[in-house]
Amino acid sequence: MSWRVVDRTKAPEDLGPGLSEAVKAKIRTFFDRYPTKRAAMLPALHIAQDAIGYVSLQAMHDIAELLEVSPAAVLDVATFYTHFWMHPKGDKVIVVCRSLSCELVGGKTLLQHVKEKLGIDEHETTPDGKYSLMTEECLAQCDHGPCMLINEKLHKCVRPEDLDRILADPDNDKLDIPRSDLFDAPPEKVEQS
Numbered sequence: 001m002s003w004r005v006v007d008r009t010k011a012p013e014d015l016g017p018g019l020s021e022a023v024k025a026k027i028r029t030f031f032d033r034y035p036t037k038r039a040a041m042l043p044a045l046h047i048a049q050d051a052i053g054y055v056s057l058q059a060m061h062d063i064a065e066l067l068e069v070s071p072a073a074v075l076d077v078a079t080f081y082t083h084f085w086m087h088p089k090g091d092k093v094i095v096v097c098r099s100l101s102c103e104l105v106g107g108k109t110l111l112q113h114v115k116e117k118l119g120i121d122e123h124e125t126t127p128d129g130k131y132s133l134m135t136e137e138c139l140a141q142c143d144h145g146p147c148m149l150i151n152e153k154l155h156k157c158v159r160p161e162d163l164d165r166i167l168a169d170p171d172n173d174k175l176d177i178p179r180s181d182l183f184d185a186p187p188e189k190v191e192q193s
Contacts, residue, residue, distance in 0.1 A: 016056025019063070023051045027066055037067045041077050045084055054085040082136065090125045090132035092173045094118075095149040099138040102145035106159065110146045111135060113160035117167070131167075 019027075026047055030040040044067065048059040055078050064071040078084045096111045114133060118126050125132040141147040144156035151173035155166055166172050 015058035015061070016054075017052045018056070018058040018061070019048055019051065023047060024062065024066060027063070038069050038073070041067060041069075041074065042081075045074075045078055045081075049084060054088050056086075082134065085123075085132075088125070088129075090130050092130060092150050093132045093134065095134050095136050095139065097137075097139040097141070097145065097147050098135040099142065099145070101142035102139075102147060105145045107146035110148070110158055110160055110163070113163055114148075117163055 027040065027044045030043045031037055034040050041063070044063045045055055048063060049055050052059060060074040060078060061071050064074045067074070078086065094114060096114060097107055098111065099107070102110075115121055118131055118133060120126055120131070120133050122134055123132070136149075139147050139149060139154065141154060141156060146158055147154060147156050148158055149155070150166070153173050153175055155162075155172075158166065
């Protein structure tokens with residue numbers, strides 16, 4: 001694997017979208033939860049990616065300024081984790097598990113079928129912008145392999161012949177349970193008299 005080169009000589013308009021004041025305010029709500037501002041780096045990156053769809057170079061600069069760290073420190077963290085995208089991704093991200101457990105029951109075949117069906121490879125996006133594809137070492141569903149996520153929805157025991165049905169479902173990425181409010185600011189405490 002080779003390292004991706006980041007061109008830091010880009011003009012400001014080529015750095016991608018920055019963070020809105022509302023997004024910056026949301027990131028600031030995490031400062032009291034951690035001993036240092038830098039410790040809020042992962043939530044800040046998640047919030048930025050949720051807001052603009054990926055972590056642009058300008059968003060990294062904005063996060064660095066908020067957390068009082070260098071942009072290089074933000075880039076280091078963002079490129080270490082596989083779930084942060086440095087370029088626009090599709091509306092729905094398919095994550096296929098590549099663990100040994102899933103591979104033993106057809107995970108490699110499933111991944112190949114997804115690639116052929118969508119006409120893309122890992123970390124690529126379909127021309128219509130609907131799907132992006134990636135793999136993850138383990139989705140922690142070894143007893144239900146092969147499995148895949150579409151955004152946050154888990155699909156278990158997926159066979160290649162199930163893929164057309166799953167992709168045809170417009171709600172294939174919708175959770176059946178309420179989403180955690182982990183990344184939302186806690187409600188303000190109301191003092192009782």
